[in-house]
Amino acid sequence: MLETYTPAFLMTVKEANVQSVMCAYNRTNEQVCCGSNHLLTELLRDSMGFKGYIVSDCDAIEDFYTGHKIVNTKPEAAAMGVKAGNDLNCGRTYKGLLEAVKTGLLTEAEIDVSLKRLMKARFELGMFDPDEMVPYAKIPLSVVESDEHVKIAEEAARESMVLLKNSNNLLPLDKAVKTLAVIGPNANDVEVMYANYNGYSRNPVTPLDGIKKKLPNTKVLYARGCNLAENLPALEIIPNEMLFTASDMKKHGLKGEYFPNRNFKGQPQMRRVDDKIEFNWWDGTPGKGFDDNNFSVHWSGFIKAPKTGEYYIGGEGGHKYRMEFNGERIVKFFTPDNPSKVYRKKTLEAGKCYPVDIYFTDTCRMASMNLLWQVPGADLKKEAMDIATKADVIVMFMGLSPRLEGEEMDVEVKGFKGGDRISLGLPDVQSDLIKSIQSLGKPVVLVLLNGSAVSINWEKENIPAILEAWYPGQAGGTAIADILFGDYNPSGRLPITFYKSADDLPDFSNYNMEGKTYRYFRKEPLFEFGHGLSYTTFTYSNLNAPKTICAGESVKVSVTVTNSGKTDGNEIVQLYISNRTATVPIPIRTLKGFAKIFLKAGEAKVVEMILKPEDFSIINESGKRIIQSGQFLLSMGGCQPSESSLTSKKVLTAELSLKKE
Structure with missing residues (x-):
């Protein structure tokens, strides 16, 4: 049976059985999310069956009277939060609960509802049990950054990285390269590997570290080349x-x-x-x-x-x-x-x-303190150009930083506002350096470290190899080196769309979905959602899907995938559905399944996926999820369907009719 409402969190609640949900700062349908009985109680608890506790985003309850101004006082805000179903407040506003009870805004019985949910969670975590009964208490600190866990960090980093471009198979690079230039503000910066809201490693590996370790017999030259952006200094220990x-x-x-x-x-x-002053006392x-x-x-x-x-x-x-x-x-x-x-x-x-x-x-x-400065007068670009002229191959580490993009940030940099992006291009100082290095006519690899999409239009046309490494964590440098020098065949796929320009998107204050994400973006993207290359090639054949189904039926779809190249590798098989005849606005297509498979060179495998009845449903104008008779296009392959992917047999499609009995 289909749910009356099916927000994006349904799978998390229904299938993963999550025990805690955080409500947001903003308003939905004119109601503040952390004070909305409809969202927190009617939808999340009653419709979806959520049994855990709800916590506010930090100071979201305070925003009721300081930001949204829908109430006037702390007790009123606290009472509204509890009544709506928000059990735990990240912030100070629930200190007003006592006054709220005294003035009749709230009853103790209403507070008890939240109290029971919170105490239940603490009991389930073992907080009131002897240590010998609690598995978490038996894990020593030495396990946290054990060799086994470092290997997991390396694996996670490798698998997340996306090869965006690789003209003439420039990658992987030859380990026998005599002189390699490593250039860029993100090449040796630990901070950019962590992103934010992060833990810390005792032994982080930057890209420069990873490359030096990978190439013990190569002369590795390094220059920062430029700062991340104008007005954003690269600070160093005094x-x-x-x-x-x-x-x-x-x-x-x-x-x-x-x-x-x-x-x-x-x-x-x-x-x-x-x-x-360079101290890190940890704990x-x-x-x-x-x-x-x-x-x-x-x-x-x-x-x-x-x-x-x-x-x-x-x-x-x-x-x-x-x-x-x-x-x-x-x-x-x-x-x-x-x-x-x-x-x-x-x-x-x-x-x-x-x-x-x-x-x-x-x-x-964790206690830490560093005394920092940036000394004037260094000609960073000249330093980079000097080492680039001496190198056989150049690897540039550019992109963004948690110092530029994040939450509520005081950033005075062109293209950024408060941690948000108002332009999607790289900062000008980086673009200028990339163009200057490329003009030398030497092999150049661009590695991006960033948390959001960047519009690298010029780089896509002029740089032969581009690797998207994101903010890769403590072992990011090891993972990058593994990919650049062929010890790992990349298989990551873009989880977001890379647009050509912010001008291709609706205004930031427009909360409609039309024109956003791969599901509603009708222009040509720079790199599409699901895009990612490999050091080998894959072809598809024998797509099997029924031509006609009845509403309520599950559908098995299968395809044969062949590693048609000369290198072993992983392929990410993607299944998309497009509804051709819906009576309401719908996405262009929606990813409904994916599978990661390993194939040796020349090997073939049959991949099966199951489409559930709700995969063919739509949201009608009343906000209800329904199934209509109609025509659907299924596509199965290594990316979204396009003229080139269909011609190369990287994607196959099939028509399907759905009938209601």
Whole structure:
């Protein structure tokens, strides 16, 4: 039986039996999502049968009165959230529940409903059981980043990467290459591998690290080439030779005073001179006698400017610090989430020493603190061009960064706004560098590291090989090197559409789906959803599907896949459905199934998929899911159906009629 409503989360609730759902900040049909009885109770709980607990996105309940302004006070917002079915608040607004009960906005019985759901989840997690009964309690910390788990990180990274282009089989590269140039702002940046809302590895492998390890007999040259974007400095640790304990510049380093509390109270428990400020204590402490999450450090001294010009000076730490430079507070930072780079632009004079004071407090989770700067005057592009002229092959690591795209970000960079994208192209400094390197006429491979689509129109036409690596995690450098040098045959497929331009898309404030995603985008994409190449080729034959079915029947579809190339590899077989005769607006096509298969060179396999009755359904104008008689086009292959994929037999299609009895 079909559900009355079938949102995108139905499979998660019905099939995966998820136990927690987060409600969003925005409004749907004029109702705030975290305060919508229709969404949280009628739809999620009553219609879909969700039995777990609902948690708000952070401060989404507070937004009721500070952002949406649909109520006036914290107690009103808290009462609305609980009444709608939001059990747990990420934020502070549910502190207003007591006042809400006192003033009659809410009853204790209504709170008890949420309380029971939350306590049930805690019981199921074993939070009230002895450790010996709880499997999670038996996992030592050493398991977290064990060799086995690092291998899983490598595997996940390799399988996620997508080979977008490979003209004349430039890839895989020959491991015997004598001189290789590695160029780009993302080539040796650990931050860009993690993305955001992330954990941290003790031994991350950047792309540069991965390539050097892969090619022990190759001369590997490296240059950053450019910053990620204008007004986005590439910050580095301030070296020991530029730090002094006093203005007389006789002793290098900064004086550190370490307090056994968060407030710099009393006498320091430890005093020492630190060579530089580059600390990651993880869940530990600076020394004996300190408590984790309960210490503070005051560093003081002087920074010497090696040249005159505009510097970027700041820090990166977690999770609370402030910095005073030359008598002025230039940085203040606190978050319970991940550390961020915070900095100011200052004009300094060569040879002059400037006083600096850093006040750091460890408040939660992993403690870390870095003192950073960018020195003016480096000709990054010239450095890149110099090594490129000496290289036999050039690999460029470009793209975006979690410093550019993310959630509620203060970014003053062309093409970005608050962490959102208002342009889909690469930043100008990157495009300029790519074009200059390409003009040398040498083999160039472009590796993209980014979290969202980029419009690389020029690069698609002019760079022979392009690999999309995303934000690949701690083992990303190993995975990239494995693919570039042929130790792994790429098989990833794009989970999003790469558009030619933001101008091809509707306005950002238009929430209609028409013109967005592969299901509704009617123009020609740069790279389509489902696109991805391999170091081998696959052909399809013998598509078997019934010509006619009745409503309510499941359908078995099969196809023969042959590895028609000379290299073993994985193929991602994709099954799409297009409804040709629907009476309401519908998607152009919808992915209804996929399967990953491994085929040796010359090997063939039959792949079967089952289409369920609801796969032929549509949403009518009343918002209900129904099945109509009509004509459908099925396509099965390694990508979406197109003139070229049909001609090359990479995709096959079949017509199917559905009748209602």
